Amino acid sequence: MVGYRLFMRASRRPLPLWRVLKQLGAVNARQSLWILPDSLMISGDLKEKSDDIETCGGRSMLIASMFLEERPEQRVVALFPPGEERA
Numbered sequence: 001m002v003g004y005r006l007f008m009r010a011s012r013r014p015l016p017l018w019r020v021l022k023q024l025g026a027v028n029a030r031q032s033l034w035i036l037p038d039s040l041m042i043s044g045d046l047k048e049k050s051d052d053i054e055t056c057g058g059r060s061m062l063i064a065s066m067f068l069e070e071r072p073e074q075r076v077v078a079l080f081p082p083g084e085e086r087a
Contacts, residue, residue, distance in 0.1 A: 017049065017052075017053065020049055021034045021036075021049070024036065024045055024046065024049075025037050027076075027079040027080055028079075029076065029079065035076055035079065037080075046062065047062070050062055
């Protein structure tokens with residue numbers, strides 16, 4: 001998962017982060033909470049984007065998580081397009 005917060009006044013440049021995360025294969029679960037396929041969590045691209053957020057004055061968290069129940073996991077898997085790599 002990626003959680004982030006950008007501070008508009010602190011940003012040195014615009015950062016279309018949501019667009020970048022979608023291109024990387026992430027799905028938006030909540031306002032600034034994105035869920036990514038397992039393979040992307042170890043990707044250098046994700047770490048680079050997290051560093052970009054911090055450089056622009058925002059805050060970023062990369063979190064590895066696991067589901068404790070099947071129902072919430074099914075809801076998250078359903079967010080990914082059919083045929084896409086799942087979380």
